[in-house]
Amino acid sequence: MRLFLGLIIIVMMFSNCDTPHKQSAIQKSVISESVINQTIGTIRNNHPNADAIRIEKGVKHVASLWWPEDGDEETFKNFCIERFIADDAQLKEFFERVSMHLETLFGHLNLMALHLQKPIHLKFGEVLPIDVAFGGYNAGAHLMEDLYSNKIAFYIALNFPYYSLNEKELSGQNWSREQWAYARLGDVFTSRVPAAILQNYSQISTASELYISQYNIKAGKLLTDDGRTIFPDDMSLLAHWNLRDELKANYPEGEQGLEKQKMIYEVMKHIIRQTIPADVINNPNYQWAPFTNSVYKNGETVNLQSEPDTRYQKIIDNFNALRQMDAYTPLDTYIRRNFEGSMEIAQPEVEALFIEYLSSSLLKEVGSLISERLGRPLQPFDIWYDGFKARSSINEEVLSEQTRRLYPDAEAYEKDIANLLVKLGYEKERANYLAERITVEPARGSGHAWGAAMRGMQSYLRTRVPDNGMDYKGYNIAMHELGHNVEQTISLYDLDYYMMSGVPNTAFTEALAFIFQKRDLNLLGIGGTNPQEEALRSLDLIWATYEVMGVSLLDMRVWKWLYENPKATANQLKYKTIELANEIWNDFYAPVYGINDEPILAIYSHMISYPLYLSAYAYGNVIEFQLEEFLRNRAFANEVDRVFSLGRLTPNHWMQQAVGSNIDIQPLLNAGAKALPEVKSN
Ligand SMILES: [Zn+2]
Secondary structure: OEOOOHHHHHHHHHHOOOOOOOOOOOOOOOOOHHHHHHHHHHHHHHOOOOOHHHHHHHHHHHHHHOOHHHOOHHHHHHHHHHHOOOOHHHHHHHHHHHHHHHHHHHHHHHHHHHHHOHHHHEOOOOOOHHHHHHHOOOOOOOHHHHHHHOOHHHHHHHHOOOOOHHHHHHHHHHOOHHHHHHHHHHOOOOOOOOHHHHHHHHHHHHHHHHHHHOOEEEHHHEEOOOOOEOOOOOOEEEOOHHHHHHHHHOHHHHHHHHHHHHHHHHHHHHHHHOOOEHHHEOOOOOEEEOOOOEEEEOOEEEOOOEOOOHHHHHHHHHHHHHHOOHHHOOOOOHHHHHHHHHHOOOHHHHHHHHHHHHOOOHHHHHHHHHHHHHOOOOOHHHHHOOOOOOOOOOOHHHHHHHHHHHOOOHHHHHHHHHHHHHHOOOOHHHHHHHHHOEEEEEEOOOEEEEOOOOOOOOEEEEEOOOOOOOOHHHHHHHHHHHHHHHHHHHHHHOOOOHHHOOOOOHHHHHHHHHHHHHOHHHHOOOOOOOOOHHHHHHHHHHHHHHHHHHHHHHHHHHHHHHHHOOOOOHHHHHHHHHHHHHHHHHHHOHHHHOOOOOOHHHHOOHHHHOOOOHHHHHHHHHHHHHHHHHHOOOOHHHHHHHHHOOOOOOHHHHHHHHHOOOOOOHHHHHHHHHHHHHHHOO
16 A cells, blocks of 8 residues: 555645646636737747747636636736747756745645655554644645735746646656656646535545445355354445455355355345345344345344445545536546546546457456366456465464564664565665665554655654564555655655656555565565466466456446436335446356356445446556566666656656556466466466
């Protein structure tokens, strides 16, 4: 996990969307076409040698952001004429100053948030209610508003116009680093969503998260048809994450495991269809037999109401809240803002890549292999088959003894970072440089990496360190977070322009985090213990990608349908979601599973609380694999340094410059084809 994503997230945090707003709706721009044209004409006359397109783009950009409260048309016109910078050298100087000031603002706000959240994130004694209040306070919440009212935003927007993703994709290849940095500054002031709309979304989003965070299934209270309980009495499973993880954990358990898996899937279907009795959610006072859908209290049958489609109402609430922003950005749907805006890959491109992958004939072969290994026909929930994990033959407790000895506290791990980096291939001096910029602290939760947002600031690695030292799980997570911290340090400190700092999107930093995490045993001096490790790993990634691309496709299709049917009720959305899930299943899973009409892809909680985020995971898998392939047989440290100092290009340009090809599923599929016979022959 990574808590802070450099500039890309900071900009989104404060501006929410990252593109200019369209001329429509309530607080709309008031500047007429004729005033815009007069302004452009005057500036062109004043600066006959200046780039005419830049003048036009800049003036139109400011006009799109200008509200009545900013002044009348005369004020607008004079502002543009006075503030336009025609001279290249002056523009460059202006750019450097702006970068410096934005680094000050973003960096210190980030540092403040880090400090205000310390009692929540670190082992700090009890969390007081006042800590929660400060932790939830965002000191930068009004930053964007302020920068518009003092007209700094307009000054920058006029001189650094916004380029759409399409423009970046088409022209970016020929841009200098400076032109890229200018374009990134042009991304900062692009949309101006009224505060009331942002606040409303924030409330709706929090309510959805709360709904999901309390959706616990009391597994210990589930009954088989013949009245047996089969899970530990106090077991409580959060939907869908813990339900899925428990399902995965039961693969080695034979017939008993299968019985539990089938019951979990039955529960999932009740959640999807909303036939789950509302009062059994997060409530240990009833016993529930999901196969007959009957409920008991103290041995007596009771009749409970089903959940009233709340799951789908939450999606509609999110849709309505996000749709209100459409009028204030040129990316005029949330679908476009999520894909073209945040991920910087257009939605049709994403969908096409997923369909190409899901249609691969290799999946059928992997499916047969799984069925063979399980000794039974595939079940729908085998989308989570967990048997390709190359588990170490070394007992985890033995590993923990070693890590506890090496790392009795967080400080010991921090001191060892340079040494770990040397083992990964870094020169001593460079390893020290990176290590000096990373601080390790004992986490309250499972751990995360908090990146710096200005030079001079540390990145923070937080992992669990119990009083008797860091166990293997803590160490394994620490290695993941270290990958993030190294990326965070390179992509801030080793960049030519602050405006370029960071990575194209979250998938890219996760890729390095997983690459570090995978090397954890090697770094403990334990070599590969399973000769099939690599082949198993490829098959595992192929199967996991198969699953997540299906759920991502459903997420996208649900949102497309919502935009076509904006007045849909929760009940209509429920039936449509199930229909779409079945359709995707029948197209891409039924040929492998031999079963039709399974709604399992609709169970993901992300669809409720993090709309359209799932596709980022699928891309993460693809990018991680391509990057790992590229690093193989190359100088690891040099290449990691080189690719992560590319900064925030668009994903496709980044991949081109990093590994010499676009984002591509073929390397993963090729590795799978190579791995199949190796694993089969065993
Ligand atoms: Zn991570």
